Structure formats: C-alpha cells, structure tokens
Amino acid sequence: MKLGILSSSADCVALLRQLAAGRDCAVYAGADGLAAAREDGVGMLVVDLDGLEAHATQAAEGVSAFRQSAPQPHGGTPAPAVLLLAAAPQKALLQTLRAAGADDYLLKPIRRNELALRLELLMRAADPQTDAARLVEAGGFSFDLTRLRVSHPARPALDAALTQKEAELALLLLQHLGRPLSRAFLQERIWGAEPELPTRTIDTHVSRVRSKLGLKPEHGYRLATVYGYGYQLERLGPPPGA
Numbered sequence: 001m002k003l004g005i006l007s008s009s010a011d012c013v014a015l016l017r018q019l020a021a022g023r024d025c026a027v028y029a030g031a032d033g034l035a036a037a038r039e040d041g042v043g044m045l046v047v048d049l050d051g052l053e054a055h056a057t058q059a060a061e062g063v064s065a066f067r068q069s070a071p072q073p074h075g076g077t078p079a080p081a082v083l084l085l086a087a088a089p090q091k092a093l094l095q096t097l098r099a100a101g102a103d104d105y106l107l108k109p110i111r112r113n114e115l116a117l118r119l120e121l122l123m124r125a126a127d128p129q130t131d132a133a134r135l136v137e138a139g140g141f142s143f144d145l146t147r148l149r150v151s152h153p154a155r156p157a158l159d160a161a162l163t164q165k166e167a168e169l170a171l172l173l174l175q176h177l178g179r180p181l182s183r184a185f186l187q188e189r190i191w192g193a194e195p196e197l198p199t200r201t202i203d204t205h206v207s208r209v210r211s212k213l214g215l216k217p218e219h220g221y222r223l224a225t226v227y228g229y230g231y232q233l234e235r236l237g238p239p240p241g242a
Contacts, residue, residue: 001123002026004037007048012085012110016046019116023123031055034062042066044123047102049086049093056093060100067101083122085110104189113138117171120145121164139174139235141213143167150213160212165190170209173223173233182230206231 005016006028017025028036031052037045045066052059063082084105086094094105104118120136124145136143142151148167152158162170168190173181183202190205191197206223209215215223215233222234 001043002041003123004028004033004040004042004045005048006030006033006037006045007085008051009048012048015110015112015115016119019112019119031058031062034059034066038062038066044083046083046085046119047097049084049090049097053090053093056096059093060096063097063100063102083118111175114175117175121168121171136171138171139177139233141170141174143171152213155214155219158214162212165205166209166212169205170213173209173231177233177235180226180229180232184230186230 002024003016003020004026005013007013007016008029013027026037026040026042028034029051034045034047047059047063067082082097082102082104084094084097084102085108086105087108098105104122106115106118117136117138136145140152140154142153144150145167148162148164150158150160150162150167150170169186172186172189186202187197191201210223213221215221217236220236222236224232224234226232
C-alpha cells in the first residue's frame with residue numbers, strides 16, 4: 001500500500017518516511033496534491049494543514065473525493081485513509097476536513113511515538129490482510145497489530161487477543177501514562193463522531209482492556225476512573241521482573 005504525504009515541511013516528510021518502515025511513499029504539496037494523490041492510487045494520506053488555510057473549500061472537496069475513490073485492498077471495502085496534522089489555531093480547518101471524511105488527526109507539536117502508533121493502526125485498517133507482522137511497543141507491552149495480540153516480556157503467560165477498538169484504546173491509554181483522559185477524548189479518538197454510541201460502550205471497553213492486559217497493582221499498573229471526567233492509567237513502579 002502506498003503512503004501519501006502532503007506537506008511542505010521537509011522535517012515532517014522525513015519523519016513520516018522513517019516511520020513508514022520501507023513502504024512506498026509519495027510526497028505532495030498544496031491543495032492540488034489531494035487530487036494528485038487520488039490519481040496515484042494512494043491507499044493512505046497524511047495531510048499537514050500548514051499552508052492549506054486559504055484553500056479550505058478546495059481541501060475539503062479534495063479529502064471528500066479522495067475518500068470516495070480510496071483503493072479497496074484485496075477486494076475489501078475502503079478503509080480509513082486520511083490522517084490530519086494540525087496546529088491549535090487551525091481548529092476550524094481541522095473540523096471542516098473531518099466533516100469532509102478525514103479519519104483521524106493529531107495536534108502539533110507531534111509526538112513521534114503517538115504518530116507512529118496512529119500510522120500503524122490506520123495502515124493496518126487500510127490493508128487488514130497484510131502478511132507482515134507490525135509490532136509496536138508501548139508502556140512495557142508489545143502489540144502485534146497484524147494478529148491483534150498483546151504480550152509483556154516480564155509476563156510470559158500474557159498473550160491476549162484484542163479487538164481493533166481494544167487495541168486502539170489500550171495504546172491510547174499507554175501512550176498517555178499518568179494523564180487523565182476525558183470520555184469525550186476517548187470517544188473522539190477511538191469511535192470518532194458516532195452519534196449513537198451507547199453510554200456504556202467506553203466503560204465496557206476499558207473494563208476489557210484492564211482485564212486482558214492485567215492493568216492491576218500486582219502487575220505495576222492502575223487503571224482508575226476519574227469521577228465525572230474519564231480514566232487515568234498509572235504505572236505504579238518498575239515493570240514486574242525489572
């Protein structure tokens with residue numbers, strides 16, 4: 001699957017090429033780059049919003065057209081294809097492109113580990129039948145995003161199967177260790193703008209992640225409810241066996 005990078009920043013392009021781990025990459029610039037990426041058959045596109053503010057309408061139309069014409073790997077349905085990189089002052093453009101069909105976003109300054117995780121998850125969703133193992137380390141755990149399994153080097157008995165949403169939630173919690181995450185944030189990042197999301201869905205998934213990963217004090221972690229707000233995952237000390 002080809003990864004498209006729409007950015008005028010050499011540093012951004014270099015980082016994304018590095019994180020793409022040998023995948024075929026194509027670089028584009030400006031709002032016209034969206035049409036070029038569509039014509040090139042790009043399977044996933046990362047869009048840096050810098051320089052697009054004056055072309056919001058064209059960019060939104062480009063994202064919408066790109067999503068509608070996304071390749072269908074192995075005969076499946078089009079998968080998430082657009083990741084946005086935005087600065088706080090670009091909130092209006094970010095919302096416009098999300099409404100046009102962009103699948104996910106990260107706010108600047110971009111953290112390398114977080115970008116790597118989002119790329120892995122979105123690229124796996126874009127081509128779920130890929131044979132190559134995609135391994136990601138987070139918070140002491142090792143995630144196989146191809147097989148959707150999680151393990152821990154200090155806990156040989158742990159080899160748990162996850163659903164796609166459970167994997168995304170676990171990674172999100174682990175990359176924000178020690179930070180309270182609101183329910184609104186969790187819903188936006190994992191489920192997007194699903195208007196009919198049942199109230200207990202987040203709680204159920206958090207409970208499953210806690211159980212499957214063993215996020216309990218005896219294993220050096222505590223996944224706690226922050227009353228009236230959301231959840232917080234803490235590492236209580238060195239990983240078991242350290």
